[in-house]
Amino acid sequence: MNIDxxxxxxxxxxxxxxxVLLDSDKLATKDTxxxxxxxxxxxxxxxxxxxxxxxxxxxxxIIFIGLGKEELLNGEKVRIASAKAVKKARELKAKxxxxxxINSDKxxxxxxxxxxxxxxxxxxxxxxxxxxxxxxxxxxxxxLGGVSEDKLKETEEYxxxxxxISNATIIAxxxxxxxSNVLYPETLAEEALEYGKQFGFxxxxxxxxxxxxxxxxxxxxxxxxxxxxxxxxxxRYFGNEDxxxxxxxxVGKGLTYDSxxxxxxxxxxxxTMKSDMGGAAAVIGAMSAIANQKxxxxxxxxxxxxxxxxxxxxxxxxxxxxxxxxxxxEVLNTDAEGRLTLADAVYYIVExxxxxxxxxxxxxxGAALIALGTTTTAVVTNDDAFYKELEAASAKSDEKVxxxxxxEDYKKMLKSDIADLKNIGGRHAGTITAGLFIGEFVQSKxxxxxxxxGTAWTDADKDxxxxxxxxxxxxxxxxxxxxxxxx
Ligand code: BES
Ligand code: MG
Ligand code: ZN
Numbered sequence: 001m002n003i004d005x006x007x008x009x010x011x012x013x014x015x016x017x018x019x020v021l022l023d024s025d026k027l028a029t030k031d032t033x034x035x036x037x038x039x040x041x042x043x044x045x046x047x048x049x050x051x052x053x054x055x056x057x058x059x060x061x062i063i064f065i066g067l068g069k070e071e072l073l074n075g076e077k078v079r080i081a082s083a084k085a086v087k088k089a090r091e092l093k094a095k096x097x098x099x100x101x102i103n104s105d106k107x108x109x110x111x112x113x114x115x116x117x118x119x120x121x122x123x124x125x126x127x128x129x130x131x132x133x134x135x136x137x138x139x140x141x142x143x144l145g146g147v148s149e150d151k152l153k154e155t156e157e158y159x160x161x162x163x164x165i166s167n168a169t170i171i172a173x174x175x176x177x178x179x180s181n182v183l184y185p186e187t188l189a190e191e192a193l194e195y196g197k198q199f200g201f202x203x204x205x206x207x208x209x210x211x212x213x214x215x216x217x218x219x220x221x222x223x224x225x226x227x228x229x230x231x232x233x234x235x236r237y238f239g240n241e242d243x244x245x246x247x248x249x250x251v252g253k254g255l256t257y258d259s260x261x262x263x264x265x266x267x268x269x270x271x272t273m274k275s276d277m278g279g280a281a282a283v284i285g286a287m288s289a290i291a292n293q294k295x296x297x298x299x300x301x302x303x304x305x306x307x308x309x310x311x312x313x314x315x316x317x318x319x320x321x322x323x324x325x326x327x328x329x330e331v332l333n334t335d336a337e338g339r340l341t342l343a344d345a346v347y348y349i350v351e352x353x354x355x356x357x358x359x360x361x362x363x364x365x366g367a368a369l370i371a372l373g374t375t376t377t378a379v380v381t382n383d384d385a386f387y388k389e390l391e392a393a394s395a396k397s398d399e400k401v402x403x404x405x406x407x408e409d410y411k412k413m414l415k416s417d418i419a420d421l422k423n424i425g426g427r428h429a430g431t432i433t434a435g436l437f438i439g440e441f442v443q444s445k446x447x448x449x450x451x452x453x454g455t456a457w458t459d460a461d462k463d464x465x466x467x468x469x470x471x472x473x474x475x476x477x478x479x480x481x482x483x484x485x486x487x
Pocket of ligand 3: 276363
């Protein structure tokens, strides 16, 4: 998809998209103001947020999209309305669109432009690689129209940034949507190498022997049951050579498949478990966006990629395993595997990559879905100031986060009778104890744990998401990095 400025005249586009406010007519284009007036009088469109109404003129389709009351306008509403618009245009088989810019001083200009671009990009996303009879899904030509002369340059920059963020999000969605017979540790590593080359970050891949040399016992124990060999993927981007002691460490859970192992999942729970590398997808996407935008910041990302499977060599409930940190772990449930791989990954990023702060993202617990549903990411942290930074980034990305408590009582739930830790804390407070387990390995560095089990995947098309991977975390990580970066 190509989104540009002034590349198409409104009269030449196959479809014109006109935003409509509930309480005023000011967004209509010159040629559509009268039409909109008539439609409003007839009650065909009011301007409620989410409304879409299309009509045909002699030469083109006009698509009106409702935005609601101007004073209640926000980036998320713009994103959702823009996604609806592009879906409607597809339905009408239009290939070139003139999209009238939403002009409102109730919202920051950059927020509007970026949310429009993201909405258009996300709304048109489809994972159809494996459809042999692909319906026509040719590239759309989109013109963002109504941009004033003095804002052209600024607008171009916003479009570029939003396209970069959208590409990164779509990278993450694609990675999650790939099935596990295609995307496994080795091929995930190849993807990372490819994106590193394309966007400008270094990628180093460690094989099984090298992982063994690092003594990543917990990670290797999880990987043991699979015929697919594990990979440790390390991505490095040094955009701020002046201050090499500040390194943001990103860690993504990279279970390319989670069958549960001997604590096997029921089929219903297993079918979507190709998505158990949503954290890995998010950090690969974020690295792509950060490097491509050339942010002045140092970021290292680590993915301990493996599969959780069953075989004669697989780890078993009751096993006691080691870890890179030297702590011993009693495995009471092989389905609580993510925290084991992450324990070694966060320890590695602090010890070997010298990360000064760590953020891990993981599709870690079903309990996160029970607690917060599918719209909000659960967060556990050891540093409230760091959490505030996440909140600021989340305010920009419109990806919702919510902090869970991390009281000492919860840590006690992870004490084992016969080892240093056990890998489950019991039925209660599952998301918190899972997070705190990882926290035992971050060497007291400022740390944020994002449980994206609810947000990384959607079972149905919704707003600007289509069934499957959502790309959760990419935008928030990007903005957190951007806010931290030296200007
Ligand atoms: N990958 C799952 C968590 C998950 C569940 C992600 C649903 C997305 C949707 C994780 O490895 C897991 O199996 N967690 C267990 C932990 C339990 C055994 C303590 C869970 O949530 O049931
Ligand atoms: Mg599991
Ligand atoms: Zn898992």
